[in-house]
Amino acid sequence: MWRYEKILQYPVRVSRTDLGLAKLLSAQYGGPDSELSAGLRYLTQRYVIPTDEAKAILTDIGTEELAHWEIIGTLIYKLTEGVPVQRLRRAGLGADYAQHGRAIYPSDATGVPWTASYIQAHEDPIATLHENMAAEQKARATYENLIDLSNDAGVIDTLIFLRKREVVHFQRFGEALNIVRDHLEAQD
Amino acid sequence: MTREELRQLREIQALEFTVLEFALYLDTHLQDQAALKEYNRYSQQLRELRMDYQERYGPLHIMHPSDYPWEYPRSPWPWQIEY
Numbered sequence: 001m002w003r004y005e006k007i008l009q010y011p012v013r014v015s016r017t018d019l020g021l022a023k024l025l026s027a028q029y030g031g032p033d034s035e036l037s038a039g040l041r042y043l044t045q046r047y048v049i050p051t052d053e054a055k056a057i058l059t060d061i062g063t064e065e066l067a068h069w070e071i072i073g074t075l076i077y078k079l080t081e082g083v084p085v086q087r088l089r090r091a092g093l094g095a096d097y098a099q100h101g102r103a104i105y106p107s108d109a110t111g112v113p114w115t116a117s118y119i120q121a122h123e124d125p126i127a128t129l130h131e132n133m134a135a136e137q138k139a140r141a142t143y144e145n146l147i148d149l150s151n152d153a154g155v156i157d158t159l160i161f162l163r164k165r166e167v168v169h170f171q172r173f174g175e176a177l178n179i180v181r182d183h184l185e186a187q188d
Numbered sequence: 189m190t191r192e193e194l195r196q197l198r199e200i201q202a203l204e205f206t207v208l209e210f211a212l213y214l215d216t217h218l219q220d221q222a223a224l225k226e227y228n229r230y231s232q233q234l235r236e237l238r239m240d241y242q243e244r245y246g247p248l249h250i251m252h253p254s255d256y257p258w259e260y261p262r263s264p265w266p267w268q269i270e271y
Contacts, residue, residue, distance in 0.1 A: 001204075001266075052261035060250055 002063070009067040010161045013154030014078040019091035022079035023109060024149055028162075029072045030106030030114035033138040039065035041119035041135065048123050051183050054176045061169050068162055073104050075155060125184075129177040136170040189264055196241050198271070200248075203234045 028034050042062030046055050080088075080102055088097045095111065106114040122128050143163035150156050189197075210227035217223060242252050246259040254260060 046265075047267055052265075055265050056261035 008071055008074060009064070010071060010158060012071060012074045012078060012158050014075065015152050015154055017081060017083050018079050018152060018155075019083060019088060019093055021150055021152065021155065022076045023091070023093060023096075024146060025072055025076050025079070025109075026107060026111075027109040027142055027146065028139070029069065029076060029104065031108035031112075031142070032118040033135060033142050034106070034108070034114065034118075035065050035069035035072055035139075036106055036114055037118045038062075038135060038139060039069060040116070041121070042132065044119075045121045045128050045132075049125050049128065049180075051176075051179055053179045054125065054129070057172050057176045061172065064165070064169075068165065071158060071162065075158060076104050079155075125180045126177070129173055129180060132173045133170055133177070136166045136173065140166040140170070189269060193245050194269070194271070196237070196245075197269075200234070200237055200241060203230060203237060207231050207234050 030036060039062050042058045042065065046058045049055055049058060085097060088094060120131055140163055143159055143166065147156055147159050150159065207230050210223060210230065213223060214227060238248060242248055246263045247254055250260055
């Protein structure tokens with residue numbers, strides 16, 4: 001089961017509100033390769049994956065992704081906090097305001113709502129772990145694009161941390177893949 | 189998983205639910221001192237039971253100290269237990 005910790009995994013500092021950047025960061029809140037996709041993908045893959053090591057890594061990375069989802073939500077919150085409605089509208093967030101006000105909603109940077117079709121769960125563990133390694137690389141590339149698009153030092157610092165986590169997760173999934181391969185070969 | 193281990197796990201489960209139920213209530217009743225007293229009593233009991241269980245049977249949580257080799261992946265996963 002899960003228990004909430006009232007602490008962010010990494011601090012979030014924002015120098016000023018930036019509506020355009022908030023909209024772009026939605027890519028990692030409710031987009032295809034978002035933290036939400038990552039968390040749900042790994043946590044739902046755990047039941048049929050062989051080996052304790054793979055169960056552990058899916059559980060713990062899946063859980064960390066939910067902490068990253070909270071970091072992205074916090075970034076979007078701080079970048080839009082207290083901004084007058086007309087400024088939201090001028091920045092292209094009028095449709096978001098009409099439907100959600102200033103609430104944070106899991107849709108991508110173009111406004112498309114999150115869907116489970118972004119993720120896959122397959123009983124074949126080789127397929128599953130390759131999907132996860134690809135997902136980590138796609139998320140890394142998305143963070144690099146977001147860093148290129150940002151001009152706020154605080155936001156960039158947080159995005160650099162999140163990008164590094166994708167690299168570490170890719171490494172751990174690769175190791176889990178080797179463990180699972182050895183396990184399957186030992187069974188043959 | 190032995191019968192004794194399962195018995196203790198069920199006890200922790202029941203106590204965690206009790207503490208959670210009090211916490212939800214207290215979230216909307218900050219000034220209910222009688223409920224708070226009960227909450228503190230149960231959460232203290234829970235803390236002791238969890239420490240005792242984890243010393244005997246290994247970690248319930250990734251941030252708990254471990255013997256060698258790293259114990260956390262090895263104990264049964266929640267969906268593998270016959271309750």
